[in-house]
Amino acid sequence: MIQNLPAKQQLVATLGLTDLALSTEARYTRHPSLSDPLAAYMDHPGAIEHFPSGSFILPIAQMDN
Amino acid sequence: MHSAIQQQLNILDYGLHSLWQKKGKNLAVFLIFSAVIFLLASFQFMSASLGKTAEHLLKTVPDxxxxxxxxxxxxxxxxxxxxxxxxxxxxxxxxxxxxxxxxxxxxxxxxxxxxxxxxxxxxxxxxxxxxxxxxxxxxxxxxxxxxxxxxxxxxxxxxxxxxxxxxxxxxxxxxxxxxxxxxxxxxxxxxxxxxxxxxxxxxxxxxxxxxxxxxxGNPVEISTIAEKIANALPGSRVITAQQIQKTYKAVFSFRSGFGAACLLASLAAFVILAFDKALGFSREDQQEVGILKMLGWQTRDIMRLRFYESLATAACAFGLGISLAWIHILFFDGILFRPIFLGWSVLRPTLTIIPYIQGRDILLLFAFSVLPYLAATIIPAWRASIVRPDSVV
Known part of the structure; x- marks a missing residue:
């Protein structure tokens, strides 16, 4: 059971937190929901995705419309 | 009916006794198999725990x-x-x-x-x-x-x-x-x-x-209003709560690729090892089969014997691997996988993983580990059981 869950849910709602603070190495691993859409060479030309945690984290689901 | 069950129990009993006698030889397979299941199960339990934690915590993200x-x-x-x-x-x-x-x-x-x-x-x-x-x-x-x-x-x-x-x-x-x-x-x-x-x-x-x-105001209208916002603000990126929750359902899961691919590769390597090891049966094994056949055992009985031996090894390794994985998540917060998730982050916060286990994870792990192992030992078991007694005794 998550400790103090209602308070944490309240914090998420108040501050609009969207992601877990697991991997803080890159913006697309810290905030996969809010960062730029994942793109090849997003940082500079020739920069392939190189952070280890990036391999585990999927980009955000597309909007259903 | 009763005698048929008794016969199976006797074969099982003989198989377990035989495994125990050759424990040195089987120990390596047992330990490697347990380690592979431990890694797979730890990864799966950690994914499920993080997914469930995210589901609870992010329930209240803005619409x-x-x-x-x-x-x-x-x-x-x-x-x-x-x-x-x-x-x-x-x-x-x-x-x-x-x-x-x-x-x-x-x-x-x-x-x-x-x-x-x-x-x-x-x-x-x-x-x-x-x-x-x-x-x-x-x-x-x-x-x-x-x-x-x-x-x-x-x-x-x-x-x-x-x-x-x-x-x-x-x-x-x-x-x-x-x-x-x-x-x-x-x-x-x-x-x-x-x-x-x-x-x-x-x-x-x-x-x-x-x-x-x-x-x-009305949760049913979220996607409609999201579309209206996207039209009202050209070039905007509109993210709904549902999208965020959907993202975290899949994050770290088997579909996330890299980690699972490495772990499944280790499982595949183990299955090949098990196949190879079972294929190379020794002179003593051949003699044992020859004696059993001379005593009246049929080919199918020998195959059953080998199947029970494989099943017992796999079941024990599965039990040990799952138990160790659970201890790894429950008491050590998935310490082996933490460096992978943290990657090159400079901040390394202490995290408490809320353990979460579900029946489908156990079934999935069983299907990915025990079944391939049993399948890999079928052909070697058949080859061992068709030995002619007069050629080896």
Whole structure:
């Protein structure tokens, strides 16, 4: 059971937190929901995705419309 | 019927006895198999635990988050966009927020800065602070810091510290509260400050923000209103709560590729090893089969014997691997996988994993480990059982 869950849910709602603070190495691993859409060479030309945690984290689901 | 069951039990009994007699030979397979199952199960349990934790924690994310994109990159939104959204029927609340990162050049850490005004008098929110309080709306230069930020800035008992604006002038801030370590999964790298302070820190224009957090009166209308917002603000990125929750359902799962591919490769390597090891049966094994056949055992009995031996090995290894994986998650918070998730992060907050186990994970692990092993030992078992007794005894 998550400790103090209602308070944490309240914090998420108040501050609009969207992601877990697991991997803080890159913006697309810290905030996969809010960062730029994942793109090849997003940082500079020739920069392939190189952070280890990036391999585990999927980009955000597309909007259903 | 009774005698048929008795016969199977006798074969099983003989098989277990035979395994015990050759325990030195079987120990290596048993230990490697247990280790492979341990890795697979730890990965699966950790994924499920993180997914479930995210599902609980992120249940209350804003209905819609709006950002502005330009050339595929996020850029500030103008506060004037609020006026455009006010015309959309069904939106019950719009909140402004500045969200960004502060890169600490002295140690290479990234902090998440949130400029917002949290209600200072909410006792529920205050229960998440280990000390202090939230800044009130009319206070400036007051911040609440996450546990990992305090440690990384090496603040200890100091309450005042400075951060650099883009022009390298300094902004002086006072820490008025500290988030609890137990909230690290949400707040470890967080610097919470007022909207004006965040704007000052990032040197943004007075009418600029980064996100709009939108509440919708009727949850059924969220996707319709999201579409209307996307039309009202050209080039905007509109993210619904459902999208965020869907993302976290799949994150770290088997579909996430890399980790699972490595683990499944190790499983495949083990299956090949098991196949190869079972194929190379020794002279003693052949003699044993020959004697059993001379005593009246049929080929199918020998195959059953080998099947029971494989099943017993696999079941014990499965039990041991799953138990160790559970202990790994429950008591050690998945310590072996933590470095993979943390990657090259400078901030390494303490995280408590809430263990979560479900029947389908056990079934999935069983299907991915025990069944391939049993399948890999069928052909060697058949080859061993068709030996002619007169050729080996």
């Amino acid at each position: 819609i988050t709006v950002q502005q994109l330009l050339a595929g990159r996020q850029v500030p939104l103008s506060t004037e966009s609020v006026e455009k959204l006010d015309l959309i029927f069904g939106i019950s609340d719009i909140r402004l927020r500045i969200w960004g990162y502060y890169f600490d050049e002295s140690n290479g850490a990234n902090y998440t800065v949130i400029g917002s005004s949290a209600p200072a008098t909410d006792p529920l929110l205050e229960s998440l602070l280990v000390s202090g309080r939230y800044p009130t709306e009319d206070e400036n230069h007051k911040v609440v810091l996450g546990d990992a930020v305090i440690q990384n800035l090496d603040l200890q008992n100091r309450t005042h510290f400075s951060l650099f604006r883009p022009d390298l002038s300094q902004i002086s801030l006072q820490r008025v509260g500290v988030f609890q370590e137990s909230a690290n999964l949400l707040t470890a790298d967080l610097m919470l400050m007022g909207l004006e302070d965040a704007r000052d820190l990032f040197a943004m224009q007075e009418n600029e923000i980064t996100d709009l957090l939108i509440s919708v």
